[in-house]
Amino acid sequence: MKIALIGYGKMGHEIEKIARERGHEIVCTIDINEEEKFSSDSFKSADVAIEFTSPKSALSNYTNAFKAGVPVVSGTTGWLEHLDEIKSECDNNGKTFFYASNFSLGVNIFFALNNYLSKLMNLFPDYVISMEETHHIHKLDAPSGTAITLAEDIVSNVDRINGWVLEENITTDTPDNKLKVKSFREGEVPGIHTVIYESEADTIKITHDAKSRSGFALGAVLAAEFTKGKKGFLGMKDMLGDL
Numbered sequence: 001m002k003i004a005l006i007g008y009g010k011m012g013h014e015i016e017k018i019a020r021e022r023g024h025e026i027v028c029t030i031d032i033n034e035e036e037k038f039s040s041d042s043f044k045s046a047d048v049a050i051e052f053t054s055p056k057s058a059l060s061n062y063t064n065a066f067k068a069g070v071p072v073v074s075g076t077t078g079w080l081e082h083l084d085e086i087k088s089e090c091d092n093n094g095k096t097f098f099y100a101s102n103f104s105l106g107v108n109i110f111f112a113l114n115n116y117l118s119k120l121m122n123l124f125p126d127y128v129i130s131m132e133e134t135h136h137i138h139k140l141d142a143p144s145g146t147a148i149t150l151a152e153d154i155v156s157n158v159d160r161i162n163g164w165v166l167e168e169n170i171t172t173d174t175p176d177n178k179l180k181v182k183s184f185r186e187g188e189v190p191g192i193h194t195v196i197y198e199s200e201a202d203t204i205k206i207t208h209d210a211k212s213r214s215g216f217a218l219g220a221v222l223a224a225e226f227t228k229g230k231k232g233f234l235g236m237k238d239m240l241g242d243l
């Protein structure tokens with residue numbers, strides 16, 4: 001299939017490599033200050049555009065791709081305040097958009113494990129729940145989109161938790177029933193997420209530790225293959241089913 005890349009940074013390059021290995025053609029790459037390429041014939045010829053840019057630019061990239069009639073698969077994190085606008089474009093204006101806060105298969109298995117464990121731990125109020133995530137120093141948003149997905153699943157499954165808070169934003173007014181999330185930025189770490197349950201007696205931890213970006217990139221290419229020819233707002237649950 002024909003793929004356009006919006007954002008030609010670390011993820012864009014990794015996706016290009018994997019897409020070519022899977023026999024796809026990269027028909028257009030658009031990086032910062034190349035907006036005019038959205039109206040090019042090469043961009044319009046793409047079956048799907050894969051977008052990995054930055055929180056600030058994501059929404060205008062989606063809008064530009066939609067105007068050109070090209071469905072979007074996006075992994076950019078930190079833009080979710082605009083989620084309803086994008087869902088409405090899909091539901092009311094026939095657009096196609098696939099979003100995942102994390103495209104790796106392993107992380108999606110980890111999401112399922114987090115869901116199961118948090119439902120179980122709802123029954124054991126002696127455990128204090130917290131979360132940590134570590135990423136490379138170039139990451140612009142904190143906590144990570146993956147951490148937010150994990151936190152929101154915990155919030156919906158555990159009655160004693162009502163929302164999450166980034167540790168650096170905690171004040172004396174922060175209620176005790178918020179899930180504490182710590183974000184660390186170190187070196188070139190691709191992404192580590194740990195959910196911690198701590199009681200007087202013991203600690204239970206689950207961790208996902210990405211070894212490279214290739215798992216995210218493969219998932220994004222698989223999502224593009226899945227998205228071709230479909231309509232509406234799509235996500236990993238549509239592609240992988242209920243794990």
Ligand SMILES: NC(=O)c1ccc[n+]([C@@H]2O[C@H](COP(=O)([O-])OP(=O)(O)OC[C@H]3O[C@@H](n4cnc5c(N)ncnc54)[C@H](O)[C@@H]3O)[C@@H](O)[C@H]2O)c1
Pocket residue numbers: 006007008009010011012030031032033052053054055057061074075076077078100101102103104138139216
């Ligand atoms: N969902 C996932 O599985 C997943 C995995 C890894 C990274 N991410 C997210 O993907 C995004 C990109 O990550 P990265 O590591 O490739 O970052 P990066 O900084 O290496 O690359 C981003 C690229 O986007 C370009 N860019 C910025 N503004 C643009 C614009 N308006 N139009 C087009 N291009 C623009 C930059 O010049 C850069 O080349 C981040 O938000 C990151 O959190 C998501």
